[in-house]
Amino acid sequence: MISVVIPTYKEPEALDICLKSAINGQKNKNQIIVVVDGFYDLNKEVLEKYKEHINILNIEENVGMIQAMNLGHYNAAHLLVFHVQDDNVFPEAWDQVLLENYKPGYVLTPNQIEPTPSIFKQFHIKDLGRDPKTFDLQAYWDYEDSIRENKIDETGSTFPFLINKADYLRVGGLDETYPGPWVVDWEFFLKCELSGIKMMRTYSLNFYHFVSLGTAPTKEKQEEKVIKEGTCHEYFKYKWGQYAKHNPINNSKLL
Secondary structure, eight states: OEEEEEEEOSOHHHHHHHHHHHHHHOSSOOEEEEEEOSOHHHHHHHHHHTTTTOEEEEOSSOOOHHHHHHHHHHTOOSSEEEEOOTTEEOOTTHHHHHHHHOOTTEEEEEEEEESSOOSOTTSEEOOSOSOTTTOOHHHHHHHHHHTOOSOEESOOOSSSEEEEHHHHHHTTSSOTTSSSSSSHHHHHHHHHHHTTOEEEEEEEEEEEEOOOOSSOOOHHHHHHHHHHHHHHHHHHHHHHSSOOOOOTTTOOOOO
């Protein structure tokens, strides 16, 4: 079985469809850990709805995605841990397919469907809905099943990802000293590559990713985001001696 780690913040509608698809789509009874990164009351109705099927890790205050993801991993009961964002939707039989494709020494990434063009060439671009409230889960499951391929290659390095619990800890998990959630995932994948872990992608299943939710940010919020993201890039350079790199062919983060 698999331990699933899902940090959540302030998008209860996304969390609802995420959990519904994870629970209804699984073949086994996996451990599903929802890490509530503050704002418990905002998510309470959804958490109560699925409480018989999930473990709730309530942090009580907002600590950020990086620490929330790490804390969820530490609480995983199974050897294999699947890290997922709450704006993802699970396909049918997701656990069975992941286990069929995983091998020791892998970080295994399922492919994704996104509604808008992506920097990741492997993704399917198909607008199946940008609002969890109107998202048709069965329509997604039907479409996703039609595009599955019996194929795996070394173009991983994206969320969501399945990893051996010890491998995650061996590379130090996500670095909590980063000033924000940007770039830290690229550094994590870089550390995995440097440790000799293969970054694999399976096309046998495709998670849906809403990409961006809620109303468009104000000009001030957007400017703040740009500044914080730039600070994360500078912090990466401070640590590694150069800026983060992304190979558009195989998604490698090796410097």
